[in-house]
Amino acid sequence: MPFIPHTPTDIDEMLRSIGVPDLETLFEEIPDPLRCPTLDLPPALGEMAVGRMMRERAETDANGVCFIGAGAYEHHIPAAVWEIAARGEFLTAYTPYQAEASQGTLRLLYEFQTMMAGLTAMDAGNASLYDGASGLGEAVLMAARASDNAGGKILMPASVHPHYRAVVQTMTADQDLEVVEIPFDPLEGRILPKALNRFHGQKIAALVIPQPNFFGILEEVDTLTDWAKAEGATVVAAVNPLSLGLLKPPGHWGQQGADIACGDGQPLGIPLSSGGPYFGFLCCKQALLRQMPGRIVGRTQDAQGRTGFILTLQAREQHIRRAKATSNICTNQGLMTVAASIHLSLLGPEGLAKTAALCHARTRTLVDKLTTIPGVTRLFTGPYFHETALRLPKPAAPILARLARLGIQGGYALGEEHPFHDKGVLVCATETKTEADLQFYADTLAWVLNAKEG
Amino acid sequence: MPFIPHTPTDIDEMLRSIGVPDLETLFEEIPDPLRCPTLDLPPALGEMAVGRMMRERAETDANGVCFIGAGAYEHHIPAAVWEIAARGEFLTAYTPYQAEASQGTLRLLYEFQTMMAGLTAMDAGNASLYDGASGLGEAVLMAARASDNAGGKILMPASVHPHYRAVVQTMTADQDLEVVEIPFDPLEGRILPKALNRFHGQKIAALVIPQPNFFGILEEVDTLTDWAKAEGATVVAAVNPLSLGLLKPPGHWGQQGADIACGDGQPLGIPLSSGGPYFGFLCCKQALLRQMPGRIVGRTQDAQGRTGFILTLQAREQHIRRAKATSNICTNQGLMTVAASIHLSLLGPEGLAKTAALCHARTRTLVDKLTTIPGVTRLFTGPYFHETALRLPKPAAPILARLARLGIQGGYALGEEHPFHDKGVLVCATETKTEADLQFYADTLAWVLNAKEG
């Protein structure tokens, strides 16, 4: 059944060539006591039956109108993106070890690296990491290794996505790294540059700067970058790539720019898909190139001088350097970079900029509408991109549950990560939302807040 | 907007090369009085907006559990079929006029012709016609041309699908052809061979034999074929290709076999899609080859002796023969043959046979279940394949409307085409229906029949 093409004749002939009487003999080296009885798995289903089952399950998973962001964003994905990205030749290839038989993937990755370096205003980019959070983990490890202040503190703003911080925590737990949290200003919802003063003169390996931050607020990236560079620290920018259609790219922050830019590529054509697969991207300045984790594609030539592309700088990687590699990463999120490349090419500079601008405008309208509801106010005063925190007059979680049942995924309850903000909700409206959607949300929220409990 | 890549610079340069001041000058040959004002079309929508609109519309189009057949059948389509058939290189090619640049389509069509000829037990097949009904129209015209009794009557059983008969009527209306209807036996629901006796010795150009017929009933194909051949008539078989996994192929009917086999290819991997695109297939015996309408692909060689495929016998076609062509058909249903070829290859002989057998078994079970409901009986006594007619105790149309609102498309009301059978309903259960589906239908029908009007 499982896609095995052997006919009875094939099997006979093959066993005869090998010189064994039956298939089980091929397993004779497995010690008997280790053999397991038949596995207790659900019975095998034919494709038709499994199809019906999965369709029924997928149908129960309706999203409603979604105003949640918090690290994953609903965007319009042009139809061409996945029609092309899912072609068998992209989908069913392996990592391009044999360059001459993988020019499709390799050339595409070179173009992808170029686009990401262009977006972030960096000198180089890799061919993807797992996702935004683990990408930040890699970036922090890379910064710690590469920093002039290696061995120093890693400054991590509390305005970074809580899951990103959790992943960095997991990834650095067994390293001798001191990750220090910097609190955000409870009024503005972002790091006040003066909050850094107390670290002045301490050995700072790296400063992480989120833009926009978890609350959607824009950090004072120039000031923060300049402060860090003055301290000799490596600056790690954690950015939303779609926002870079509009926002200043990390490479241009402050006087010298950030050193490393990372983030989650999901907003660039990747479906929400309950959390993955997405992809992490990582770009850096020239000087840090050889500290970069992950695959990197370079341009080269064949003997006739024809241009070709190939995996390069492999001396950084686990299969060559083993315990001394820059990371253990092997398989990354290749196919997602195919989709992102197609997505970015279809949008172009103007498309990306306008999408970002429209996301911002939509969220502004939403905030305007929601904050006319009595008791609903903005939680923070800082300028925001396409997401921001509101305070409801009641605890947020039950209200959001109510909204969900009415067809609105109304946002992310801040109380989950910031218990002191149990009335806080993070809302986001992307370009996918119409004026009517925003009004629907506002009307429904007003109604729910007014309604008797139950 | 509509996918036009020209930049302002391009336009300037191009106009300069042509030597005109502006684009409108290129239309100067159109007489002014003929120019129309701006069209009154709905405003252009971006892809995101049109996507949202279409998704909303598609969501209103739920089928429920479908027991309608009547010429279009719900079957399991393996996921691989359309994943491969929809590849750009198949999808966006034209008719393979340049053979050397179209070997994909051409080789596939050669394989398709082979599979269809194999299914029908004929000597040759064409590369598709529009659909089953128009295919029967072409087959009748072909038979009339080719018959030893050219100029004679065309015998058309009333057990042929009413829409097929209607299309033959349209297509032969302006030809000097006499199409004579043969009534079916009201008890058995099929042609009794003795009904033909009155045509004995008349000049009969062709006899059409449906298998299964419109009511799902199996005709006595051997006897009918032998009778027709004895009269010198050409036998045109109109068959369901999926049934040929199980049923005797037209080429083996009677002593000599049918001369032409046609039908609708929809059951071979084509979605229901509110009626199209499907495809018509047409196969014939060697002797009739040069009377066949439509594209035909043949095997040939290049100068080095390498095998290649090419459109052939084009002297039959409109672009060569013009008014004397075998048909006016040009564009056919190419992509559907890609899907059908993949579908048949995935099923193989055993898959097709078992699918057909299971359809039959499911329908038997359904009929058993439904006819235990008081007042529900079989309308005809003849043996059936996977569809048959029932008589309800009340007029069928309102009952079916009720069922549809309860999530069951319960069948086809015969009253639409056969007013005297206003309580008749044609039901079909394919392999896609589970035991639970059948029971759901039976329980719901019993409830509806019992319920008070309203």
Next chain:
Amino acid sequence: MTQTLFDASRAGRRNAHHIPEAPATPEGIPERFLRPTPPPLPQVSELQVVRHYTRLSQLNFSVDTQFYPLGSCTMKYNPRACQVLASLPGFLNRHPLASEESGQGVLRCLHELQEMLGEIAGMPGVSLVPMAGAQGEFAGVAMIRAYHRSRGDEARREMLVPDASHGTNPATAAMCGCTVREIPTDAQGDVNLDALRQAVGPRTAGLMLTNPSTLGVFERQVARIAQIVHAAGGLLYYDGANLNAVAGRVRPGDMGFDAVHFNVHKTFATPHGGGGPGAGPVAVSERLVPFLPLPMVKKELDDKGREWFSWMDETQCPESIGRLATFAGNVGVLLRAHIYLRMTGAEGMKRVSGFATLNANYLMARLSAAGFTVAFPGRRATHEFILTLKPEADAFGVSALDFSKRLLEFGIHAPTMYFPSLVPECLLIEPTETETKETLDRFVEAMIAIRHEAETNPQRLLTAPHAVPVPGGGVGRLDATRAARKPDLIWKEMITQ
């Protein structure tokens, strides 16, 4: 790759996950109805199937991979949005005979399409049923005949067609029981009006005209032509295959025509699928409305004022020429056209014809400047134009076919060859509006390079192609004569296995 899937077949190989469990012998079907052995189909694994057909696909040229300037075929970009949205499960899974209640979404789309096509045609009636251009023609001519018949005018059985017309025109006329009379074209590419005047008369059923014509020029006397034919009692059929050149600028109805078909797989960018499915909806003038083929979609308001869409059939349209399809035609294709039109709008349609025309005229100007001979040098190109390679053929002994085959090696699909047949050694070139200037420039360079080669090494052309840019380089020039002489149309080994 020289394997067919039949070579790969092995007895007993099967894809179990697609094979349902079924009773061994079908109860209730007498033996005489049954097939004694299973049908001769390939026995291959799913991976073999996927690999085989994926590799086959790569052997094709297509719009998605190559420039495809095939004249009269409008091989422009087929938007993926149309493809994806027309394939939504709600549309794909609906049975054609399911309740109208469960089809309001698709029926609304089809009704909108009817309205939009009527507006583009400038005509009051539309039927979407015809499944390709040729069937649209059939519907049109059948309606014309029905019209005459309805007036008791049985004598009108002669259909006039210009000599440059597409083969489907005369073939259609013949299928509708008409005799065909060809009208010659003048040196400028226009219909010869004197000849037309002589041809019309009481036996004239009508005239079938393609405009822009198949010669790549706009028929300037179209209003006069309509007048002449109408005055003689005939009706006018407009072959709309070339509408891409004029949509949104002139309308067949305004030009005096009585019926027109659209090739939605041309003007409205539905994919051609290597030979279909297309769709050939027809629009008609007032007098032909009663005869439109069935079914059509009707819009009404229900008692609550909501729009309700339903099918119109024989009972409502007793004079209809009848049905042309088992159900409602190629609905899925029509949906793609509908989506395309909703994305394009009126202004977009005008841009389509504008830039299709710009590209054709640019290409014509550049090729002409490069020394190639255009067939109608005094004329503006429409969305396409004709080159005659007669001078090259005379000078170097190479034909339009040789040029075409050599173009394939440059990764460019050949233009339409030898049609219309009036122009010797002709190539009918249609770049379409979705191609860039750079692509057109590359085409010009290729043509110049090939002509240079024709001069210096004609043998190279005569034996082309050697290797086209497909995996493995493809086959060389195929022997068409051999194919026709002893037709090998099926893999006999499979059938007799």
Next chain:
Amino acid sequence: MTQTLFDASRAGRRNAHHIPEAPATPEGIPERFLRPTPPPLPQVSELQVVRHYTRLSQLNFSVDTQFYPLGSCTMKYNPRACQVLASLPGFLNRHPLASEESGQGVLRCLHELQEMLGEIAGMPGVSLVPMAGAQGEFAGVAMIRAYHRSRGDEARREMLVPDASHGTNPATAAMCGCTVREIPTDAQGDVNLDALRQAVGPRTAGLMLTNPSTLGVFERQVARIAQIVHAAGGLLYYDGANLNAVAGRVRPGDMGFDAVHFNVHKTFATPHGGGGPGAGPVAVSERLVPFLPLPMVKKELDDKGREWFSWMDETQCPESIGRLATFAGNVGVLLRAHIYLRMTGAEGMKRVSGFATLNANYLMARLSAAGFTVAFPGRRATHEFILTLKPEADAFGVSALDFSKRLLEFGIHAPTMYFPSLVPECLLIEPTETETKETLDRFVEAMIAIRHEAETNPQRLLTAPHAVPVPGGGVGRLDATRAARKPDLIWKEMITQ
């Protein structure tokens, strides 16, 4: 094709239908936060994009188009059903933080997958979070460290790995703050037990073992190894990359292991996507359950007795090593694995390992009979085996690399080269269970032909490939040294434009 999409870019070219109307300047964002000029992205039409990437795709070898016997990577057929069903809109469009009520479908699937993987591993705890094998390893080693730490045993920071191990094993250990100690392999391909006994001790955190090993043999002493490590207080990590060979026959848990990762993109046939996404779920023994990475899916019965699925997070699993992904890992990939397992079942899983092993042993037998040197001739192959081309290298001056490059020209992807590095001039060959005997026979023929060529015309190998079966024949052997010497990693002209 030598064009990049950047060459094709032209200022002002745009796909208007994807560009929303938006305010020119974003109100409310102070200027200092803004990008002064739009980002440097290609400006190309949709047709250019589609054509470019479609043509790029055709330059790849892939399972869908070629035999791909890449050892250790299990390049078997990726069922399209898994692809299509995991891509249903309900799954694709759900936000990771949407209400659990709106995710019962996907959560049920993930929970079933947890259960099935636990059964296949023979272990009680499963977390699906790790996004590839290497991250699964990280989770495993981090859990081992957390376990020791939880017992106050801070000294155990040494990780043992066989010298033939995959590079991710030592790299992972290092990321988890361990020092790595390599254990040698004996001539039979088994771990050298004496060396192991000497290595273990109070600093031993654990051992990472791949079984079947990367040498293509089953580690026969695995029970003894487990005993030795456990007795010394270490834990055992099972690199499950090669489970395709033994799934359904032996279980890591039964062999005494404490943690294992699955490469679902290998054993469970999820597509590798040219480099991911994969997924590397982990299963663990009882003692490691508290440390599993978050989140996991929990099943409960609600008050009406209905199953209810929800996420378990830090509050319920305080000892967890924490999070590894922003959300729940590569859910879409996990769905594909789930569907595959639901189609396969227990019997199917056993058939998978059976036929993967049959194919490998057949290929090994035939190549051996043809005179090639297998690395461990006394052993059964598992799902893969190693050939050493040392004799050919010595005799003809050609390397495993040269053989590999020449194979590409036969339309066969090369096996894994030069891994494991213990075996000189090695090819690690994994045919997988989904390939036919005919394909294996063709591989043997190709190998024989290439060896013959090595003898008669070694230069042909040394300069291979000249033309691989992709459109245009592809590029020749690429210069890796040049690439590394002066890295050219981005198209600078684009950025600086």
